[in-house]
Amino acid sequence: MSHLGDSTGFGKASEGDGVDRTIARPQRAAAGLLAALEAEVVACRACPRLVAWREEVARTKRAAYAGEGYWGRPVPGFGDPGARVLVVGLAPAAHGANRTGRMFTGDRSGEWLYRALWRAGFANQPEAISADDGLRLTGAWVTSPVKCAPPANKPTGEEFAACRGFLEAELAALSGVRVVVALGGLACGAVARHWNLRPRPRFAHGLEVALPGGRTLLGCYHVSQQNTFTGRLTEDMLDAVFDRARQLAG
Numbered sequence: 001m002s003h004l005g006d007s008t009g010f011g012k013a014s015e016g017d018g019v020d021r022t023i024a025r026p027q028r029a030a031a032g033l034l035a036a037l038e039a040e041v042v043a044c045r046a047c048p049r050l051v052a053w054r055e056e057v058a059r060t061k062r063a064a065y066a067g068e069g070y071w072g073r074p075v076p077g078f079g080d081p082g083a084r085v086l087v088v089g090l091a092p093a094a095h096g097a098n099r100t101g102r103m104f105t106g107d108r109s110g111e112w113l114y115r116a117l118w119r120a121g122f123a124n125q126p127e128a129i130s131a132d133d134g135l136r137l138t139g140a141w142v143t144s145p146v147k148c149a150p151p152a153n154k155p156t157g158e159e160f161a162a163c164r165g166f167l168e169a170e171l172a173a174l175s176g177v178r179v180v181v182a183l184g185g186l187a188c189g190a191v192a193r194h195w196n197l198r199p200r201p202r203f204a205h206g207l208e209v210a211l212p213g214g215r216t217l218l219g220c221y222h223v224s225q226q227n228t229f230t231g232r233l234t235e236d237m238l239d240a241v242f243d244r245a246r247q248l249a250g
């Protein structure tokens with residue numbers, strides 16, 4: 001697995017390569033890097049347990065989606081290559097992103113997240129129903145440290161480690177990021193590991209920790225139904241996190 005560490009071909013965008021030339025040069029370079037990374041991510045089969053699970057879920061399906069095709073592959077990050085705010089979740093949901101092929105799309109967690117991003121001005125619409133629903137992000141990128149849906153939403157340490165290179169390549173490409181919003185303790189841990197923070201920050205909602213290069217890590221409860229149904233995470237709390245992210249991102 002290369003995780004694109006050699007930068008092969010990046011920045012050599014030519015007509016017909018799918019890169020949008022209406023955007024500024026650094027963003028174009030980031031878009032090229034991220035598009036190449038996406039191709040590598042979606043083809044990955046490095047974790048046997050996750051490959052088996054994501055494909056089994058796609059084959060057996062939830063009854064409500066029995067008539068639909070499932071993506072059933074790794075789910076790459078999504079958003080604006082010029083993002084100043086990065087949102088890091090945990091992994092695709094079995095019947096959400098693993099079904100639709102786009103992070104936090106097609107489930108209740110995504111409804112909460114994208115509605116909040118829309119209220120904060122990072123998204124052009126509050127709905128995230130399918131990969132072709134017209135949703136666009138401006139100034140934000142949404143990703144996860146594990147790109148395949150894990151059984152019981154619990155990736156193993158080995159699976160985190162196997163996927164780490166993808167997040168690292170993504171962060172390297174997203175050079176404009178000033179604020180990282182970590183949704184939950186595992187996301188927070190992955191971010192802390194990436195920047196080798198010592199001591200490791202203890203996750204809390206509202207956590208604010210300086211990262212190298214003048215960036216900031218913000219902690220936020222995950223938008224899982226476990227948190228949103230119980231009132232542990234409210235829309236006001238989520239809005240406060242993204243208001244702060246926007247303020248810090250400048």
Ligand code: SF4
Nearest residue numbers: 044046047074148163
């Ligand atoms: S979790 Fe990451 S490393 Fe493992 S199979 Fe999926 S994309 Fe590949």
